[in-house]
Amino acid sequence: MLKVTFWGTTTLLFDDGKDQILFDAHITRPSLSKYIRGVKESTNRTLCDEIISLHHIDRLRAVFISHTHHDHVMDAPYIAQKCGAGIYGSESAKNVALGGGVSAENISVFKHGDIFDIGDYKILILKSIHSKPTVLNNDLGEPIREPLTQPARLRDYKEGGSYDFYIEYKEKKILIRPSFNYIEGQFDDIRADVLFLGVAGLAKADPDTEKTFFRETIEKTGAKLVIPVHWDNFFSPLNRPIGGMPHIIENTAAAFFKTAKYCELHDLNFLIQYPRTSIEI
Numbered sequence: 001m002l003k004v005t006f007w008g009t010t011t012l013l014f015d016d017g018k019d020q021i022l023f024d025a026h027i028t029r030p031s032l033s034k035y036i037r038g039v040k041e042s043t044n045r046t047l048c049d050e051i052i053s054l055h056h057i058d059r060l061r062a063v064f065i066s067h068t069h070h071d072h073v074m075d076a077p078y079i080a081q082k083c084g085a086g087i088y089g090s091e092s093a094k095n096v097a098l099g100g101g102v103s104a105e106n107i108s109v110f111k112h113g114d115i116f117d118i119g120d121y122k123i124l125i126l127k128s129i130h131s132k133p134t135v136l137n138n139d140l141g142e143p144i145r146e147p148l149t150q151p152a153r154l155r156d157y158k159e160g161g162s163y164d165f166y167i168e169y170k171e172k173k174i175l176i177r178p179s180f181n182y183i184e185g186q187f188d189d190i191r192a193d194v195l196f197l198g199v200a201g202l203a204k205a206d207p208d209t210e211k212t213f214f215r216e217t218i219e220k221t222g223a224k225l226v227i228p229v230h231w232d233n234f235f236s237p238l239n240r241p242i243g244g245m246p247h248i249i250e251n252t253a254a255a256f257f258k259t260a261k262y263c264e265l266h267d268l269n270f271l272i273q274y275p276r277t278s279i280e281i
Helices: 031-038 045-054 076-083 091-098 207-221 252-265
Strands: 003-006 014-015 021-025 060-064 087-088 108-109 114-118 121-127 161-168 172-177 194-198 223-229 277-280
Touching: 045 076, 060 076, 060 114, 076 087, 076 091, 087 091, 121 223, 194 207, 207 252, 223 252
Parallel strands: 021 060, 060 087, 087 108, 172 194, 194 223
Antiparallel strands: 003 014, 003 277, 014 021, 114 121, 121 161, 161 172
């Protein structure tokens, strides 16, 4: 049995009863107002401690970072140190970790094609591409060049390069694709049973982009279960009801509908997982 717990955006905890692996780490979720005003923020340690205790995160081996925008990496240093886990990511992720007090020996800088064997997990790193830039994330490709110390402005968390994660766990094959975008041919040789698929941006996509996106992700991988991620309003705290992205950014209902319709037409399972819940895959 493999349990997957979701805390919104692309923060996913895999737990097989022996070892836990965390993909991205965003529990604090500061408000949009703070983001826009450039308010310096720090990890909400009280909330992180609550989550760690409530969900029994006591066997955490690794925290993998897909990219270094704040909504993917902000809480990684604290959680990794609290739980005695290593951090795996780009050079930018390394600088976030160092700024957060993580020792260099507990940081692994990865590149495309690297494979990590942790317990019964085999994790392949795939170079990816972020969703198209917006007024809120127009720093694509920019690295974090120096250790980033909290409190920090949320805009200080530059993208730093994006990655996908392909996880083989015994007979299961799982792909985490955090961003709404595609690289043609990237998944030609990747087969997945479950696909965690970033959909923020899908609602506004033109029909040709939508068609190509689904072909290069769901169709190429052959996934039978599609679970959308990065659909929720990550500026809303985890201790309040969570809905879709603000409409000025994305129409989450429309993104769900497009994905569900594709899955319906191709006889695939489509599951919306609410933040703070767990499923077994």
